Amino acid sequence: MRCRRCKGPAVIEVRRHNAAFCRDCFVHHVREQVRRAIEAFDMFGPRDRILVAVSGGKDSLALWDVLLDLGYDAGGLYVGLGIGAYSARSAEFVRTFAAERGAELLEVDLAEEFGFDIPTAGRKGSRSPCSVCGLSKRYVFNRAALEHGYDVIATGHNLDDEAATLLGNTLRWQTDYIARQFPVLPSEEGLLRKVKPLYRLSELETAGYAFLRGIDYVVEECPLVAGNTQLRYKEAMNHLEATSPGTKAQFFLSFLERGAPLFARQDAVDLRPCERCGQPTTGRFCAFCRARAQVLGERLGDPAAAPTDREVAANVSEEVLPAEIYGGGAEGLA
Ligand code: SF4
Ligand code: ZN
16 A cells, blocks of 8 residues: 555555545644634634643644644633543643643543532433533533633544534434534633534544554543443444445534534524533523532522423423534544
């Protein structure tokens, strides 16, 4: 196999592009894909401060690495989920990466800051661990980014993640989620812009990049991943991809081009500050504060005040709170 770009010996094959690359040209290819993604959706400019949500896994560390190499002012945010040895190891990889690159790293420990960890929340609350994990991460990302003066939040969602999420949302025709499944979510009152610069790269490509760049990352899966429904959609997409390479890219990239405009959001939601924490929400209390109160056995608000229809609906079903599943219906990604 020869490298498509320089004709030297290739070290990695990308079937979807029907191409192989040597080490340097593959790194160039990955950077190009990220650069094109940033440009296509006008994700951020050279003066913006970008906060990368890092989990210790290959995608988020690869993203941070590419952004730093492209010359962006990119810091990292690690959320301590309290998932035993898995969390401890993830944190170590993130700290080592940040120290080696001399990049700013923010850390927020859920148990220290908010009094619960994800395994406890999964046992005590009504949500699955992945659901409360995703909700907590989105909440902490937004809050920390605002507090530390960042302009935009970048997450390491790759093409596989996005295709699997789109499949799940489509199977249930969750049109509201589909409408927001875009590589850029613009800022709204109190919510920072969120971007996914890896949406053009498959999981194999980000893994290849991390390996060839010598980035150490946590390889084992989160022990709670069994409950993550997105995993099943990923497996289904992998079956299709194995027999028809390019299916994932066609499904998701064609959606962006031709499908997404058909689902563009019609209804603007009114956001107001959560009465407990001040973060934006559509009800009196944000989903995070409600989930946290449930786990800690606390009562939220004044029991004498009659709840509005919207609040009742919000308590019955979190699905009616589009602003709080800001992130497109996917459960939190490991
Ligand atoms: Fe959180 Fe991912 Fe673990 Fe689920 S699998 S609990 S979303 S880290
Ligand atoms: Zn709140």
